[in-house]
Each structure stands twice: as structure tokens, then as C-alpha cells.
Amino acid sequence: MRAVLALLLGLAACSSDSSGEIRTALVERFRPGQAEAEPAAAAPAPLTRAAIEATGQAMLRARLVNETGRSVFAAQTANRGYVTYQSQFGQFLTLQTTLVTASRGAGFDLLAVSATPQDPLVSPRPVAEWPNSVPRVYRFAGQGPLGREVPVICRYEIGDVVEIEIVERRYRGPEVREICEGSGVAFTNLLFADESTGFVWRSRQWLGPDQGRIDIEVLEPFG
Amino acid sequence: MRLLENGFRKRRGKIVRRVLAVAAYAVAVGTGADAQTYNLFGGPGLIETPTAEAFPDGELGATFAFFDRTSRANVTFQVLPRVSATVRVSTQPEVAMGPRISDEGYDVQFQLLKEGRFTPALALGFRDLLGDGPFGGEYLVATKTVLPGVKLSAGIGWGNLGAAGGFGNVFGLNVRPGPTALGGELQEDTYFQGENAFFGGISWDTPVRGVTLKAEISSAEEIPGDGNDDIGVNFGLTFAPSDRFSVAAYLLDGETFAGTFSLSGNPFKPIGPPDLGTGPVPVLKRADDAPRSTAWVSPENVDKVLTGLGTVLEPDGIVIEAARLTGTTAELEIRNTRIQREPKAIGRVARILAVGLPPSVETFRITLVENGLAITTAVIQRSDLEAQVDKPLAGLENWQTTRLLNARAGLTGEDVWQGTRPPRFFWFFNPTLPINFLDADDGIDPDLQLRLGAGYRLARGLTVSGEISRFLVGFDQIEDDEVPPPTGSLPPVRSNLDAFLSGRDVELERLTADFVFKPRPDLYGRITAGVLERLYHGVSTEVLWAPINSPLSFGAEVNYAALRDFDSLFGTQDFDTVTAFGSVYWDTGYKGFELQLDVGEYLAGDFGGTLSLTRRFNNGWRARAFVTRTEASFADFGEGSFDKGFEVTIPLGWALPFESKSEARLDFLPNENDGGARLKIAGRLNERIRDLDRASLRDQWHAVWQ
Numbered sequence: 048m049r050a051v052l053a054l055l056l057g058l059a060a061c062s063s064d065s066s067g068e069i070r071t072a073l074v075e076r077f078r079p080g081q082a083e084a085e086p087a088a089a090a091p092a093p094l095t096r097a098a099i100e101a102t103g104q105a106m107l108r109a110r111l112v113n114e115t116g117r118s119v120f121a122a123q124t125a126n127r128g129y130v131t132y133q134s135q136f137g138q139f140l141t142l143q144t145t146l147v148t149a150s151r152g153a154g155f156d157l158l159a160v161s162a163t164p165q166d167p168l169v170s171p172r173p174v175a176e177w178p179n180s181v182p183r184v185y186r187f188a189g190q191g192p193l194g195r196e197v198p199v200i201c202r203y204e205i206g207d208v209v210e211i212e213i214v215e216r217r218y219r220g221p222e223v224r225e226i227c228e229g230s231g232v233a234f235t236n237l238l239f240a241d242e243s244t245g246f247v248w249r250s251r252q253w254l255g256p257d258q259g260r261i262d263i264e265v266l267e268p269f270g
Numbered sequence: 271m272r273l274l275e276n277g278f279r280k281r282r283g284k285i286v287r288r289v290l291a292v293a294a295y296a297v298a299v300g301t302g303a304d305a306q307t308y309n310l311f312g313g314p315g316l317i318e319t320p321t322a323e324a325f326p327d328g329e330l331g332a333t334f335a336f337f338d339r340t341s342r343a344n345v346t347f348q349v350l351p352r353v354s355a356t357v358r359v360s361t362q363p364e365v366a367m368g369p370r371i372s373d374e375g376y377d378v379q380f381q382l383l384k385e386g387r388f389t390p391a392l393a394l395g396f397r398d399l400l401g402d403g404p405f406g407g408e409y410l411v412a413t414k415t416v417l418p419g420v421k422l423s424a425g426i427g428w429g430n431l432g433a434a435g436g437f438g439n440v441f442g443l444n445v446r447p448g449p450t451a452l453g454g455e456l457q458e459d460t461y462f463q464g465e466n467a468f469f470g471g472i473s474w475d476t477p478v479r480g481v482t483l484k485a486e487i488s489s490a491e492e493i494p495g496d497g498n499d500d501i502g503v504n505f506g507l508t509f510a511p512s513d514r515f516s517v518a519a520y521l522l523d524g525e526t527f528a529g530t531f532s533l534s535g536n537p538f539k540p541i542g543p544p545d546l547g548t549g550p551v552p553v554l555k556r557a558d559d560a561p562r563s564t565a566w567v568s569p570e571n572v573d574k575v576l577t578g579l580g581t582v583l584e585p586d587g588i589v590i591e592a593a594r595l596t597g598t599t600a601e602l603e604i605r606n607t608r609i610q611r612e613p614k615a616i617g618r619v620a621r622i623l624a625v626g627l628p629p630s631v632e633t634f635r636i637t638l639v640e641n642g643l644a645i646t647t648a649v650i651q652r653s654d655l656e657a658q659v660d661k662p663l664a665g666l667e668n669w670q671t672t673r674l675l676n677a678r679a680g681l682t683g684e685d686v687w688q689g690t691r692p693p694r695f696f697w698f699f700n701p702t703l704p705i706n707f708l709d710a711d712d713g714i715d716p717d718l719q720l721r722l723g724a725g726y727r728l729a730r731g732l733t734v735s736g737e738i739s740r741f742l743v744g745f746d747q748i749e750d751d752e753v754p755p756p757t758g759s760l761p762p763v764r765s766n767l768d769a770f771l772s773g774r775d776v777e778l779e780r781l782t783a784d785f786v787f788k789p790r791p792d793l794y795g796r797i798t799a800g801v802l803e804r805l806y807h808g809v810s811t812e813v814l815w816a817p818i819n820s821p822l823s824f825g826a827e828v829n830y831a832a833l834r835d836f837d838s839l840f841g842t843q844d845f846d847t848v849t850a851f852g853s854v855y856w857d858t859g860y861k862g863f864e865l866q867l868d869v870g871e872y873l874a875g876d877f878g879g880t881l882s883l884t885r886r887f888n889n890g891w892r893a894r895a896f897v898t899r900t901e902a903s904f905a906d907f908g909e910g911s912f913d914k915g916f917e918v919t920i921p922l923g924w925a926l927p928f929e930s931k932s933e934a935r936l937d938f939l940p941n942e943n944d945g946g947a948r949l950k951i952a953g954r955l956n957e958r959i960r961d962l963d964r965a966s967l968r969d970q971w972h973a974v975w976q
Contacts, residue, residue, distance in 0.1 A: 124552040129660035137548025141660050149660065149975075151549025154927075156976055161662035184662070186972070188544070190862065190888050192669035194972035257543070 094119065094266075096215040105269035107132050108214075109140060111153065112251060112260040122269055130269045144169050145247040145265065147254065155257040158186040158194050167203075168238070171246040174221055177203055183227070187255055199229035201236075211239055211249060213264045218248050232256060307473070307482060307508050307516065308333040308532050311397060311405070312344020312356045313379055316471040317504040317520050317528075318488040319431075321423045322393035322413035324381045327351045328537045328887060330918060337520070337528030339363050339370060340492075345916070345938060347893055349885065350861065352381035355895075357916055357938055360405070376400045390414035397430065400456060407431035407490070408461050409469075423486075424470035428462050433491035435501040436465030467501075480510040484520075492522065513539075535920070537891035542927035544889070548585070550976065551621045555656040560629035564597025575627065576687050582622050587929070588615055590689035591639055592681045600627060601635040603644060603681060605692060610890050610923040610931055612638060613967055616648050617668075617974035624655050637677045638962050641953075642692075642731040643786050643794070644677035646818060646962040665972045672974075674964055676791035676818045680730065696735075697724040718742045721779065736781035736801075737952075758906030761845060763805075763873040764947035769836050770804050778839055779804055780952060792817045794955045803950040806831040807842060814955040816855075818964050825853040825956060829949050831873065849873055849949060855956055857965035862886040864965075866956075873947045876900040880913075880946070888969045890921030890933070902945030913946040 092098075099106055105122035120132035120140055129148060131141045141149035146168035148160040161184040162169050167177045180202040189195025206222035218241055225236040239249040246268070251260045306323070309315030312333040314323045325331065325348040335342040340362035348354045356377040361370050379395035390412040398406040411425030426432075428439075429446065438444055439462075446464025471486025488502035506520035506528075514535060520528040535541075572595045580590045587608025594601040600623055606615040616636050623634050634655075637647040654671040658664040700721045720742055725735025770777075782800035789795060798810040808831035816823035828850045835841030851870030858865060862885050869879040878900025885893050898913035907913075915938060922932040960966060 124554040124660075126553075126555060126656075126660045131552040131660065133549075133552065139549035139552065148662065151976065152545060152547055154543030154546050156545040158972055158975065159662045159664060186662070186665070188888070188972055188976075190969055192665040192968065192971040192974075193663070194665060 094214055099214060099266050102267075104267065105130065105132070106266040107140065107142075108264045108266055109134075110262045111258070112262055117262075119266070125269060140261075140263075142269075144171060145250065145263075147252045147261065147263065150254050150258070150261070153254070153258060153261075155255050156188065157254045157258065158188065160185050167240075167245060168247055168250075171241075171244055173243065173245045174203075174205060174223060174240050177223075177245070179203070185253075185255065197230045197232055199227040199232065201225050201227040208242065209239070213248060214266055220248075227253070234260070236260070306475070306510070307484075307518070308344070308346065308530070310335045310337075310342065310520075310528065310530065311375075311377065312342070312346045312358055313354065313377055313395070316423065316473060316484045316486040317506050317522070318490045318492070318502065319423070319427075319469045319471060319486050320379065320393070320395055320409055320411050320425065321421070321473075322381060322383075322385075322391035322411045322425075323421075324348060324352055324379075324384075324391075324393075325354060325534075326536055326538070328885075328891065328893075329534055330536070330893070331532055331534035333530055333532040335528065335530040337522060338492075338526050347916075347918075349893075352384070354379050362404075373404065375405055385414060396461070405430045405490075406457065406460070411469075419475035421473050422470070423472070424468065426466050426468055427489050428464060428466050429460070431469065431490050432464060432466040434467060434489045434499050436467040436489070436499070439464060439466055471504075480512075480516075482508040482510070484508065492526075514541075535924075537887040537889055537924065540889065540923075541925040544923065544927075545976065546927045547929065550618050551582075551625050553621050553624045553655060553659040555659075556629045556652075562630045564630045566628050566630070567595070567597045572687060576689065579622060579626055580689055582626065583619060586615070586618055588619060589692070591691060592689055593687045594681055594683070594685055595627075595631070595687065596685075597630050599633040599635065600631050601637070601681060603637045603639050603677075603689075605639050606931075608929045608931060610921055610929055611888070611970040611973040611976075612962055613971045614973035614976045616650075617976065620648075620650050620655055620974075624652055627652075639677075640958055640962065641786070642727065642733070643958060644680055644788065645959050646967070647675040647677045648967075649673040649675060659975070664975055668974055669968065669971045674818050674967065676816075677788075678791050679788040691730075692727060694727045695724070696727070697722070699723075723780075731786045732784070734783045737779040738776050739779045740776050758903065758944070760874040760876065760902060760906045760944040763833070763845075763847075763944050764942050765944050767805065767942045770834070777804065782952070784953060786953075786955070786958070794959065796953070796955050798951060798953070801834070801840070802829075802831065803952075805834055806949060807834055807840070808832055808846075808949070810949065810951050812955050814959070816956075816959060816963065821857040821859060821965065823855045823956070823963075825851075825855070827851045827853070827870075827954075829951075831949055847873060847875065851948075853956070855960075857963070859965065862888070862969060864960075868948075872898075872900055872945070873949065874902070874944045876902040876906075876945055878902070878946060880948070886966065886969070888972075889924060890919075891924065892919040893917075894919075898946035898948075900946045907943055907945035913943065 107120040108117050109120055110117040118134040118136065120134045122130050123133045124131045129141050129143050131139055133139050138152040140147060143162060146160065146162055146166060150157045163181060164170055165178050166181045180200050183199055183201060185197040186193060187195045204224040204226065206224065208219065208221050210217055210219045220240045220242040223238040223240055225238055227234055234253040236253055237251040238247045240247050249264045251262050253260050308331060309320060310318050313320055314325060315321045327348055329348040331346045333344045340360065342358060342360040344356050344358040346354055346356040358375040359372060361372045363370055375398040377397045378399055379393050381391060381393045383389065383392040385391040392412050395409050407427055407429030409425050409427040409431050411423055413421055413423040415421050441462060443463040447460055467489035469487055469489040471484060473482055473484045475482050484506045486504050488504055491499065502523045504520055504522050506518055508516055508518040510516035514533065516532045518530045522528055576590065576593050576595060583590065587606065589605040589607060590602055591605055592603045602619065604619060606612060609615040619636050620634055632652050634650045634652060635647055637644050650672050658667045661667065719739050721737050721739045723735060723737035725733050727733050778801060780801055780803060782798050782802060785797045787795045792815060794814040794816065796812040802808050802810060808829055810829040812825060812827040814823060814825040830848050832846040833843040835843055849871050851868045853866060853868045856865045864884045864886060866882040867879060871877050878898060880896055880898040882894055882896040895916045896914065917935060917937045919933050919935045922934060923930045
């Protein structure tokens, strides 16, 4: 990949508007910190429950499944039930309750997701009351104002009850496999739903065929 | 006898009409099955023979094949989900053990049926559709997956594909006449005639990643006219370490080794993640009780707000050139220097305005300016933006509520805030890969040319700029007294190009003063004067009427051109001319296809027209094919009969993990002949505005929320 990009960079048409940006961005992308010599930042302090509560904000912690680092996202806006969270690196996630409906800046944007009010990630309720299946439409960059639409049907497989910890808080509930298929794609989301409320505190959700899944922990829910 | 002949003609006509009808069907219907490998002719297939598969829509592949004394370079484009086209140049012995000759070919394949659960895919194809060359042939082929990874293909071929193992024509047309039309023209009187033969084979995607084994029975004649009409039995192995590169080794007839390597790219599959970087600013609805007073408006506050907006937009490469801010309306003229999809730039500006302006400002008028030309204004209501943000159908809803207008020439008045004008001096560096595909002497002739340009903006719309070039690879330079004489009666207006490329290491490609202007919002004008191109000095004038909400636009161009001297920079030869064209541009609204028709008088005085078909992908890829027909006769025009070509423009953002508006263009050049030759003028008006017309913005409007 790096060799290909280096070759392309060598061949790239450039101009007084763009050449510096291209080089800087490429260096920054693949040799982080070496584009400009800057002192190494101090290691971040470990996240504590007290620190989360002190912010008074809804917060998430998220990690792309094929990467190692986790980022904390803080709620920035809420519009008609859609809450947008921002990381310190300028990446954004929009969630409708606990369903990821958009991502920005992570590589391949998930433009939007349409879900129904019956969707248990949108309207939490005990797992026993979840419908057998729900429809969704995922939207990605494509031709036209709506982009490329990928309708899927998702069904559920309820697993064992387990206990998890998210920054000093413990939750108990079943692991649920959300199996989605349609439009030539198939993927499985993993959900941890609270035993009594069905609220999904932790999940691995699909962001698209190119982006893969994201692992999300709800540190402090919105509202 | 005459009756019989007429009967045959009618029958041939019926067959051709039916074939064209099923081909049209393939153009019209939906997606096809994806092919994995290229054959020796660059099309979807096994080794020599075709299969009924299709490559992914938009796929562009280059295949280079070598065997015995033959080499082929093929470029294949999946024009539509079920239609692929190939441009090829091959060099092979004219007869067995004879001298090698070069020959060009144009192939097309229509997938009539895609593979079903129980039914095979079916395709109809033509090799060397326009030529009088040795590989001309037609075929009907079926392909079916019989086991996971195992595909069987079988077909019937005519022409070269009916040469080995042939039997009586299934239509009763047993005699295939020689070429009935000139090279470069349709040979409709020969299609599906003469002996036909069966071919077929098998491919197996082995458990070893990327390795495919193939075997086939081929009815094609490898070296036409060598007298060997035995059915070929070929075996091979293809190794594809990635979906963009593959190599293959074949054994033909048990005695000849062949090798290929293929490169491919697809507009829909970017090499680098396209959306890395910071996301857009989140938009929050204004509070219902937010004060809407306009008392805040004062020159100081306006300056403070707009300066702040400019600072916030800078990281995205968006520059505010001018603005007017009233209590209820914000008008901005912006220059987008980096973001490849213009709606994304519009959306980012609108979001910043929604977050940063006082609540009383309701209307955003965002005008996109390119090289001093204000082109399109997007009018967005802030309350619409607030109502749509984050919603699942926000892209569509925003498109429906945004008004697009032809921009006025520029903001005027004392209350206009002057932002950052583009730097007066600018430069650019651009390696190009001009590939002369149709060189009858040398076959494929790849060159690498470096171009360095610089310019100075004297005023808005008025620029002086120039380009110099140097060939790093390729191009046999010749002296001007070695230039071959023109083949016909036309004056040598382009055929003497080689002489212009000799004598100096660095060539002056262009040195012009350009003035672009807008007499009214939907009318554009351009005047260009100086060294217009490598061969001509002159003056070029153009007007373009392009109402933004119409799929049609119309242009006219009148040029005076004087032939440059071979050796001196600014001298002229004893030839000058006036050319004039009328142009129509039509956005078909179908899969990004645009048609352009130019009609007028070309450099050599021949009258005619050029028809261009361009497919524009929403991520900036463009593929353009064109043909030019003029009153110039075949003798005047020479090899190829008429001018035709194919070019692909690839945005570098497709390959790089960050935003860039830079592009790379691959030209598969037509003959440099005198018939149908037109001035090569940089920055024609349609090129300047087409990324900002309604159709282009609509195709990319999903990005407005990115």
C-alpha cells in the first residue's frame, strides 16, 4: 500500500494550491508525527468514572475492529433523537439511541441508516420483547442525492447471559447476535443488552462493506 | 442471380438488425455477472476465447500479451454493467515468418443474459468491429458456474473465431466476403458470415488464493493466413495477487508459450480510504426562542464574523473570496481548492454558516468560483438544513430544498466584504502519459512527458499563463525535412506534428492570455490569444449558454490560427486559417453519460462534426470516447478512415487517503491526421464549468452531508 501511494505521489500532478498539502498529508498519514517534529505528547490518563461524570456529557468509547486504539467520543448535538458524538481527532458518530446511523472521518463514511421505531437498538426494551426481525437501509457514497442504498433484514439470536464492565460499572445481560442480510451483503452485529431494560451498552456494529465494524461502549447515555 | 443476391442482402440486413436489437437490449437492462480474468484480446475470457461474463461496472483494465512474435496491448472499459469495449493494438507477422505489422482493433461485448440459478450467462461479441484486420470475428457464448469456482463456457464463432474447425454457416451464408468497407469503418456486410466453429473451455478458481486454472478448445486462428486451421487446445494459469494486478502463463497448442500481465482499476473501488480526516461540524437547530434581531449588523461585526468563518473553513481548503452579510442573508463566493466533490464543499460551508452566524441569518447563498469565474450559486435555507441534519433521507431532502442558480458575475457594492483573492502567481507540474495507440509503424508507443506551467492573474478572469514540456521517455524525434508528406490533398495541419517535437529538449507548449467573463448569469465568454498549442499561434473566442437547470447547453467558437515555425519559438509558417464550431452539450441523465456534438470547419478546411460520449462517475472519474467525421475522403484522411479516440481522467483522490482535486489523464490518442483536426485549446468553457452544473452536483449531492 505504501509503495503504491509513494508511486502515485511521485506521479501526482501538483500545483501551487496542492503540492505541499499532498506531501504533508501523506507523511502525516503514514509516518505520524514526522511531518513536523513535535514533542511527544504525554500518555493520556486512564479513563475513570469520576472523570466521565465530571464532564456532564453523554459519551462513547469506540474502536474500529481492525485497529487497536480506542477513542472517546463526546456528544455534541442532538436533533430529533439523533445524537452526534465527536472524538478529539475530529471523527464523528451519529447514533439513534444505540444504533449507529452515520460515521464521518473514519475512512469510508456511513452516510445514514433508516430504521423503524420497532428496532430494539432505537427503542430499548427487554430482549424477550424484541421482534423476530427488523428492516434497515444503510446508505453509502454513490450516484445521486441518496447515494447507494443497501436494504437489509436483521434477525436475532439470543445467547448466554454474561456480565461486562465499562469503566467501573458492571452490567448483566444476554449477548445477542444480530444477523443482517440483503442486497448482496451479509454481516453480523454483536450486541450486549441489559437484562432488564434491553439497552445495548456495548456493541460491534457494521459501518459498511469497506469500513467493517466498530466496537462501541456507551460510557454515559444521552438524556 | 440478382434476386438471389438481393435475398442474401435482405437476410444479412435482418440478421444485423436483430443483432443490433439484442445489443440494445443488453445496453438497457441491469447488472451483469462479474468476470475475473482477461483473455489474450483483453476481453472477459479464458485464453484466446471469450466468456459470457462482464467485468464490474466502470472497470478499466490494461492487458499486455506476448507470444511467439506477437504482442498485444489492450485497454478494456466496462462501459455499462453489461457492455464492455476494448481498444487494442497488436503487432504480429503479417503472414507466417513474414515481417511484423501493427494493427489496431476495437471490440465490443454485450451480455444478453446474466447467469441465473439454472441458466447460463449469454453474451454476443464483436472483435475488430471497425477494422479490416485479421482478427475480425463475431461470437455468441454462454457461461455457467457448475461448481463453486468452476465455470464452463461454450460458444460459436465466425470470422477469425470460425477459422479452426469450421463448418457450414448456420444462417446459410457460407461465403464471408473480404472487407467491404474501409479500415476503421463498420464491416456490416461481413458479420456472421462464412464458416462458423464451436469453442469452449473451463476455468477453476483453485483453493490457492488468486490462482485460476484454465483449459480451452479454441476456434481462433492465431496467425491468420498461416494455413493452420487445426482446432487449438490451450492450457493456462492466472495468478492475481490482488484485484488490480494479475499475470498469466499459457501453453498454446502444446508448443507456444504465451504470457500476459494485466492492470485494472475501478472508479467505485478507491485505492485509498476516501473519507479520512476530520468530519464536518455538527449542526444544532437554533432554539425556538433565539433572538432574531438584526441589530448586530455593523461593518465591524460583519468583518469579525466573516474573518472568523474564513479561518474555520481554511483547513478544508475553502477560501472566501468575497461575501455580503445582511441581517437575514449570507452571500459567499468561495474557492474550493481541495475537496474533490463540490457538494461536500457546499455542505461544509453551509454547516459552518449554520453554526457560526447569528440566528437572524436564514438564507445562505453559496457561490462556487473557479479560476475567476463565478459559476453556480446554491441557495440553502438555514431552517431546512436544521430540519434535515442527521435524518436518514437528509441527502435527498436537501437536494429537493436547495435551489441552484447560475451565479452572477460577482458580488458588487460597497457592502461587499473582500476576502482572500487567489495568489496572483501560480504554477503547476503535470506528468502525462500520451499513448499513441494507432501508430501503424511502431504499434503501442508509450511516452512520458513532463509539463511545467506557471501563470499570473492580472485581474479576476484575466490570466497570463504558459506551459513547457519535455519528453522523458519515448517519442522518436525527427528533423523537419524527414516529415513524411501529407497523404492526401489536405494541407498538413496536424500530420507534421513530429517535426514540431524535434530540435529542442524543452518545448513551449502554450503561452496565452486568457480572459473569461459572464455577460449574464447563464452566459459565459472566453478570449484566448497567444501560442495556443504546440502547432499554432492565434486567437480563440468562445461563448457558452448554459442555463443551470437545463440538461442542454449550447456553445460557439471562432478561432484564427497560424501555423508555428518548426524551430523558432514565435515564428510562423505560411499557413493560417479560421475555424468555427457550434456545439451542443446534453446531459442524458442516464448513469452519468453526457453527449457533445461539435459541428464546424476544421483546421484543414474540411467541414464535419465530432460526437463525444463521456461517462462521468460521481467520484470524478471520466471516460470519454469520440469520433470525428468530415468531408475529407479516405485518401485524404489515411489509415483509420476517420478520427476516433478514448481518454480516461482519474482523480488522484481515488488513490490517495486524503482530499485532492488533482487529476491524471490517460489519452489513447487518435491518428494525428489532417482530416478532422481541431485546435487544442486549454480551458474551453465547458471544461471549466461542467463539474458545477446541475447534473454533476446532483450525482454527488449525497456528499453534501460529508
